Structures are given as structure tokens and as C-alpha cells.
Amino acid sequence: MAVRGGFSAAQQRETTADGSGDVSDFMCPVCLEIFERPVRTQCGHTFCHSCLQECLRPQKPVCAVCRATVGPWTKAVDLEALIQSSIAPCKGCGVQVGLSQMRSHTANCLKYQDYIEEGVRTSVQSQSTAVSPVPNRYTFTCPYCNCQNLDQDGLVEHCTSHHARDTRQVVCPICASMPWGDPNYRSADFFQHLKLRHTFSYETFVDYSTDEQTMIQQALQRSLMDN
Template structure:
């Protein structure tokens, strides 16, 4: 008995390293924008969830979504990344609780404050089913937006996302999303706690091409993603 207890006392205790939100982004999948799940590393050196990579491989003719280089369907599991995630923790963007990176995806799926800010995670594997309203379009009206950080104007949605992520990646001020503020459901007085993540999760498409304003925000978002996915991937449904 004494020998067994002594053996337990001699086992190393796993030390958790706390990292900030900027460092935690390195452990997020650039396809689903969630913490990596069963990460794989492509031949070009980019890391994705295994399921996200498989889906993207079929949708983009085997091209990496970041650098457009050829990838293999059976890429190597990134065990080094997975091991790092087991020993690192970061603050949840919603409730600010410290969570192990391996558990962050599960945590955000049930964290009420995270869901209130960013909404439920979009399913990167199975596009939502269309509704009749998804085939309604509106005339392109050429919306432009002003950066809420530096007040530079005349950005379309794509350029605003690129500008903010490139020039304001270290700015953690709470700001109003200029895109949401113009929507019928938007609140021009609502300050996002993490605007950059909000942009990456919510505004990876241009609203003016597929929007049907008779729908609520969540249904419109799902239908827009479906139309965009079908348009780009040309996958029959």
C-alpha cells in the first residue's frame, strides 16, 4: 500500500498554462471558427478540424482554403497541437471563465453569455435546409461601412472584415458593429464585447446578395450560408 501511495505522489502534476485571447486564436479552426477538434495539419502547414478539412476537401477540389495549395484527403493528425491544447487554458469570450482548450468547444455550446453574444455555432459539416424564402433576393444597394475603431469609411463587408482583422487585431475596445446596426433586427446601441470574433463568426458573407428581410436573423443567416455554399461549391441538394 505504501509503495502504491508513494508512486502516486511521485507522478508529475499536469500544469495548465493560461494564455490570452490572442494566443487562443491560434488553436481555432479557420473554417468553423471554433476550438480545434481532432486537428489535422495539411502539407502546406495549416491546421483545421478533421471534419472541417474533409468537408472543405470535397467542396474546393482539394485546395487549402487559406493558401489554395493542394492538400491530401488523409492529412496527418496534428498530435502536437492536440497535446498543447491539453495543457493550455483560456478565458471564455462570453463568461470569462478559464477553460482548458480541449474543453472550450463543449463549454461555448452551453455558455449562455457566449451564445447571447455570438449565437450557436454554425454546423460546418451539414448545411442547413433551405426555406422558400431563401430564394428571394433584394436589389444590390452597395452598402458601405465605417470602421468603428479608426473611423475610416467606405468599406464593403469583406473589406471591413479584412481591415479590422489586419489593423486592429490587438484592439479590445467594445464597439458597435456597423453592419448589424443597419439591419432591421440590429441595435445601434449594442457594444460587442469581442468585435473581431463577432466579425469572423457573423460576417464572412455579403448580406446584400441573399438577404430576405422578412426572416429573422438566425433563419436568414442559415439560408444565406446555404446559398453561398451552393454557389461556391456547386453541390446539388
């Protein structure tokens, strides 16, 4: 695990063993919970074992932190030992809890739930005042289960594997991110839509400064020239 702030493992143990330190170095960047069965990737980032498995689902798996190709990974035995031997206060009720038990504690702590809800409200308010003018067209969220950080191929594979029998009409997140996309349009047959519209990467063919009709005309002109 890449330790933030240059802290050594011994210093991490000192800051948490007495229940008074910061536990952010023990939190998975995917689920934002204390690591569960932590594993470390070749690029140096650490995840829960189950969270890493989600990163490995796409045909071209990448690290959820740095987007590097995910290669061999190993169990983070040293980090697991620290989690088993350290305690920290619950951010909701303040009770000292072993890090290995923190997940089960916070799941049942009403004050922690209030703490999370307040954090979400604050985040939404801050985002509404600083919205990025450039939409994210590289990773997408599943319209069925809200699984995040899926690239285009990963979204297609995820939906095909997990939601093939779901008949709900949903908004295509890929189309919605495009300049011509309608964020409120729900596809009647989302899987057919994926096959017809998203079997190639927009990054290769699309000029985002041009509207869809102009691009269609350009494509027709190129096809006539090819003939």
C-alpha cells in the first residue's frame, strides 16, 4: 500500500493503536470502508479483495485509482495485521472500535448514518456550485445497479452479464455524456441499443465539437469516397 504522507507501517500502528489516529490509510478507495481481505496490485494500490474482483470484470481491467492495467496482485498481509491490531473511534458515536469490526459497527450505528447523510448533503451542495463544464466520457455508471467506474467495454460486458433479464427502460449513460445526448431519454431495448450504438469507441471516431447530424453526413461522405 502506498502510505500517504510518507508514514511508515510503524507510524501507522502508533497513530491508530491508541484509538486517536486517522484511519484514512486503512480505507479502500472503491467502497470507502475499512479494508476487508486487502490485496495490493502491481501498480502499488490496495483494495478489498471483493472490490478488486469488480475491477477485473471488464475485458481490459484497469486500476480504479490510476487506470493502469491490472497485473499480478498479492495479499497485503502487513496491512491485514495492522487492521487486526488497531482501534479507532467511530465517526458517528465516537466509541472506540477495532478496525476489523468497524464495518459491522457502522452498519448498525444510527449516529454514523447521520454523519454520512450530512456528508452527502455537504458534497452535493459544493458540487452544485462548482460543476465541471466538461462531462466525463471515459467511465460510466451502470443504469441498473449504479456500479461505477466502468469503461465503455466494461459497461457493455457488465450489463450483459448481470442485467440481461432486466426489462426496465433506462437512460444510456454513454449517450447521455455526449453533446447531443438526451439525459432523460430511456431506451426501450437497452441491450439492443448497446449492440447497435456502442460496439466501437467514440474516442476514435467522434469530434465532440460537432453535432450528430453533421457527423452522420461526414460518415456518409467518407463511405462514398471509399467506394
